[in-house]
Amino acid sequence: MEKTEINAKIMELVQEINPYEEINESSRLIEEAILDSLTLVILINEIEEFFNVKLPEDKLKPENFENISEIAEMVEKILKK
Amino acid sequence: MKRNVIEYLKDSALRYPDKIALKDENKTITFKELDREAKKVAHLISMECGDIKNRPVAVYMEKSVECLICFLGIIYSGNFYSPIDVKMPMSRIEKIIDVLQPELILYNHSKRLDIDYHAVSMQETQNLNEKEYEAINYKNVIDSDPVYVLFTSGSTGQPKGVVISHRGVIDYTEWLYDKFHFDQETVFGNQAPFYFDNSILDIYSTLRNGATMNIIPESLFLFPYKLLTYINEKKINTLFWVPSALISLANSGALSEIRLKYVKKVLFCGEVMPTKQLNIWMREYPDILYANMYGPTEITDVCTCYIVDRKFSDEESLPIGSSCENTEIIVLNDDDKLVGVNEIGELCVRGTCLSMGYYGDFDKTNAVFIQNPLNGKYHELIYRTGDLVKYNERHEIVYVCRKDNQIKHQGYRIELGEIETVCSALEGIERVCALYDEVNKKIVLFYSFNSKVRELSEKEVYRQLKQKLPSYMLPAAIYVKEQFPLNINGKIDRIELKQCMEGRPRNGENGN
Numbered sequence: 001m002e003k004t005e006i007n008a009k010i011m012e013l014v015q016e017i018n019p020y021e022e023i024n025e026s027s028r029l030i031e032e033a034i035l036d037s038l039t040l041v042i043l044i045n046e047i048e049e050f051f052n053v054k055l056p057e058d059k060l061k062p063e064n065f066e067n068i069s070e071i072a073e074m075v076e077k078i079l080k081k
Numbered sequence: 082m083k084r085n086v087i088e089y090l091k092d093s094a095l096r097y098p099d100k101i102a103l104k105d106e107n108k109t110i111t112f113k114e115l116d117r118e119a120k121k122v123a124h125l126i127s128m129e130c131g132d133i134k135n136r137p138v139a140v141y142m143e144k145s146v147e148c149l150i151c152f153l154g155i156i157y158s159g160n161f162y163s164p165i166d167v168k169m170p171m172s173r174i175e176k177i178i179d180v181l182q183p184e185l186i187l188y189n190h191s192k193r194l195d196i197d198y199h200a201v202s203m204q205e206t207q208n209l210n211e212k213e214y215e216a217i218n219y220k221n222v223i224d225s226d227p228v229y230v231l232f233t234s235g236s237t238g239q240p241k242g243v244v245i246s247h248r249g250v251i252d253y254t255e256w257l258y259d260k261f262h263f264d265q266e267t268v269f270g271n272q273a274p275f276y277f278d279n280s281i282l283d284i285y286s287t288l289r290n291g292a293t294m295n296i297i298p299e300s301l302f303l304f305p306y307k308l309l310t311y312i313n314e315k316k317i318n319t320l321f322w323v324p325s326a327l328i329s330l331a332n333s334g335a336l337s338e339i340r341l342k343y344v345k346k347v348l349f350c351g352e353v354m355p356t357k358q359l360n361i362w363m364r365e366y367p368d369i370l371y372a373n374m375y376g377p378t379e380i381t382d383v384c385t386c387y388i389v390d391r392k393f394s395d396e397e398s399l400p401i402g403s404s405c406e407n408t409e410i411i412v413l414n415d416d417d418k419l420v421g422v423n424e425i426g427e428l429c430v431r432g433t434c435l436s437m438g439y440y441g442d443f444d445k446t447n448a449v450f451i452q453n454p455l456n457g458k459y460h461e462l463i464y465r466t467g468d469l470v471k472y473n474e475r476h477e478i479v480y481v482c483r484k485d486n487q488i489k490h491q492g493y494r495i496e497l498g499e500i501e502t503v504c505s506a507l508e509g510i511e512r513v514c515a516l517y518d519e520v521n522k523k524i525v526l527f528y529s530f531n532s533k534v535r536e537l538s539e540k541e542v543y544r545q546l547k548q549k550l551p552s553y554m555l556p557a558a559i560y561v562k563e564q565f566p567l568n569i570n571g572k573i574d575r576i577e578l579k580q581c582m583e584g585r586p587r588n589g590e591n592g593n
Contacts, residue, residue, distance in 0.1 A: 020543030020559060030300050033168070033552035036491070037329045038522065040303045057338075061307050062300035 001079060006051075007072040013046045014068065025068045040065065047071070053078050083251050084224035087156045089288035090116055097265060097291040104315070105296040108146040112291065115150065121206040122154020122187070124214035129201050130184045134159045134218065135226050137440075139183040141165045141174075141194045142203075144275055144296060149284065151187045151203055152229070152275075159218035160184070161227040163242065164276045167192050172549045173240065177232050180242055180441050224248040230440050231278055233378050234554070236486070236498030238506075242440030245278075249381035252433045254285040256406045260386065261346060261372075263319070267292035268343070270317035272302065272326050277493070278382045279350055282321045292319075302326055305333035309341060318343040323351040323492030324358075331358035336365045350374035350383055352489035353480060357395040375401035375480065377494070379449070379464050381434040384408050385478055400477035401470070408432035410478065411463065412470055417454035420471065425481055428470045429453075429463045436464070486575075488517040490524060493553045500524065500556070503549045507542065509534040512565050514573045515556065516582055523557035525582050529565065558582075 007025065014023055017039045021027075029035045035043060044055055055078065064074045083089070093102070094116035102112045110118070126138060138155045140162055142148040148164070155162040163181055165174055178186075178198065186200040194200060224247045232240040257263065263286045271294055273279035287294040295315045301308045308330065312320075320327075327349055330336055347362065347369050354373055363371065376383040387402025404410040411419060412426040420426035431453060438446030453461045469481040486497040500515040504526065513528040530537040539559040546555055566577040 018557075020540050022540075022544065030303060035303070037303050037325070041329075041333070057306040057335075060304050062298075062304060065303070 001051075001076075003072060003076055006075050006079075007068060009050060010047065010071050010075065011068050013043060013050070017042055017046075023068070027067055029067055030062055030065055035065070047075060051075055051079060085156070085219050085222055085247050086228055086250050086254075086285060086288070087119075087153065087219050089254070089285060090119065090153055093288055093291045100265065100291060101293050102287060103146045103149055103294050103296070105144075105146045106298055110146055110150075115153065117211055118150045118206070119153035119157050120214065120216040121209050121211055122151055122203060123157035123216045123218065124209050124211070125201065125203070125206050126155065126158040126160065126185060127214070127218070129199070132218075133184055134221055136160045137163055137181050137183040137230060139163050139165050139178065139181060139186045141167060141186050141188045141192065141200075143167050143189075143192060144299070145189075146296065147189055147203060148275060152284075155187075156228060157216045157219050159220075159222050161229055161244075163230040163232070165194075166274065166276050166551070169551050170548050171195070173551065176238075177240055177242070180232075180239070181230065182441075222247070224251065225437075227437065231276060231378050233494055234487075234496040234499050235445070236496040236502070238499050238502035241442065241445060243278075243378045244437040244440050245378075245381050246437060249434050249436070250281060250285055252407055253281070253381045253383065253405070254289050257282060257286055258290060259406065261319075261348070261370075263290040263292055265291040267319050268315065268317045269294045270312055270315070270320050270322075271296045272320070272322040273351075274299075277323075277351075278378045279321060279323060279492075281382045282348075302329070305330050305335035306339060309335055309339040312344065313339070313342050316343050319346045319348075320344060321348040321350070324349050324354040325352065325491045327362065328355065328358045331361040336361065341366065344369060346370045346372070348372045348374060350376065351492040354399055356393040356397055356399050359389070359399065360393065360395060363389070363392075373399050373401055375478075377464075377466050377468075379436040379466070380408070380430045380432075381436070384430050384432075384434060385410060387477060398479055400473060400475075400479050402477055404430075405434075408434050411453075411455065412472065412478070413454065419455070422472050422474060422476070425469050425471045427484060428466045428468045428478070430466065431461065431463045435462060488524075490517065490522065491553055495524075495554055497524075500526065500546075500550065500554055504528060504542065504546060507537070507545050509537045510542075512562075512573065514562075514565065514575065514578055516575065516579055518558075518582055521557075524554070525558045525560070526556035527560050527562040527565070527578060527581075529562055 094112045098113035099111050102115045103110050138160050140151045152162045190204050227244045228247045230242040230244050232242050235241040269283045271283040283294050371389040373387045374383045375385045385401045387400045409431050411429045414420050414426040449465045450462050453463045470478050488495050497515040501513050504513045509530045511529045511531050516525045518525050566574040568574040
């Protein structure tokens with residue numbers, strides 16, 4: 001899967017969780033409280049289900065969820081393995 | 082006898098000068114350094130404002146060691162502090178400043194407040210020589226004078242500034258010591274934001290007992306594994322958290338996978354702690370001491386406490402226990418008489434812990450800080466919390482619900498009326514009602530608009546609310562409702578509307 005496709009899908013998932021927010025690739029998801037502890041869990045589940053991967057614990061850290069591109073990059077790396 | 086909280090810092094600076102007092106991601110500070118830095122801030126304030134006493138000084142800063150240095154500097158200067166959260170929307174900050182009219186706003190270089198007001202960066206203290214200033218102004222303050230003002234949600238859209246005295250904080254901090262025996266070995270893992278009064282326990286118990294306070298980076302609370310690893314790395318042994326933070330750890334499953342090595346005490350306050358998640362903690366860590374505390378900002382953080390001493394089923398509710406030392410709880414029914422066992426009444430508080438009311442608002446103050454109806458002989462105030470409770474057979478107090486539209490969401494106290502007031506003010510809005518979905522833990526907003534004025538999409542309403550409300554007050558679901566159900570008085574029928582809400586699917590869990 002291409003990076004741009006992954007990006008688009010993750011954008012879609014985040015938008016579904018928070019349908020009212022104006023979000024772009026570099027929106028600071030945690031800093032701006034677009035995601036909170038409840039919705040982050042939902043997002044992780046959705047990512048795991050859609051991409052059929054398990055996000056390992058050591059990847060679950062603030063740096064990897066800063067914005068849409070960071071999440072996509074992490075998912076891309078895991079998919080390549 | 083202590084009469085100013087700054088004496089806690091002075092004592093610890095003498096007894097444990099080189100011990101680490103406070104720690105955040107960027108800075109670590111000993112008691113001696115903290116005392117010195119705080120005095121420099123006091124010096125800066127006197128240079129900026131002259132000789133002022135018992136006046137408000139605001140701190141606009143990210144949660145940090147520096148922020149705490151400012152609080153203590155303000156106290157050293159003989160004045161009282163009020164934190165302003167850097168993430169708060171501008172319109173709310175303006176309202177707070179309008180109520181508080183601080184003499185000065187302290188900020189640091191990374192965040193400058195974008196308004197025209199008397200403000201100074203705390204970095205200015207770097208050029209000051211500590212020897213030039215003798216920090217003695219605090220001695221002119223008496224123990225019934227204010228130490229801080231914390232702003233909380235107000236239903237009319239105007240945040241209320243709760244004024245707390247030195248005596249209130251000292252009374253509370255001494256009780257905490259007697260109850261929990263904090264000491265130099267205590268390492269607090271601070272979760273509470275400084276504009277939330279749970280932080281009062283962390284801050285003043287650290288100062289009083291020569292303990293260490295570790296400010297946990299906020300973003301870690303979204304990542305349970307990281308958070309647990311951090312707690313171990315920093316050798317944190319005491320947590321005083323809002324239940325939401327403990328619940329997400331329990332639900333994540335991480336508690337059984339990463340062992341907490343040092344934690345001995347887990348205290349919580351701010352909202353109802355569900356026994357289901359408490360049981361997960363207790364199964365994993367049966368030897369930890371758990372305490373359920375209760376209290377609104379108006380009575381200095383906490384007024385009742387229950388140390389968990391027995392097992393609860395997942396369906397039972399956890400008692401909030403009995404009153405703290407030197408505080409009395411009276412539970413009054415609709416006739417202002419004391420309730421019997423299992424009779425529901427309003428929890429009222431009397432004691433030193435009582436706030437001096439809402440800053441600059443005697444009307445709101447007089448509505449809830451009232452003469453004790455059980456005492457017709459002399460002046461005695463009680464605070465009516467608006468929380469409905471009852472006594473169980475063991476004579477423990479059990480929380481039932483609110484008597485108004487105040488809610489607790491992620492531990493934050495929110496007046497649904499404040500969300501409604503802000504939303505009603507948007508151009509084109511006709512009617513609006515905010516409700517809380519207890520099951521899915523989210524704020525739901527219904528509105529109707531006048532299409533002759535303008536079309537108003539859910540997204541547009543959200544966008545505008547975001548400019549006026551803090552993020553924890555933003556609705557997670559917004560619906561246009563052309564016809565609101567009304568009750569016989571012509572008011573919106575909240576109960577019927579709540580049923581509309583319950584029929585709706587949850588975001589992110591449908592549509593796949």
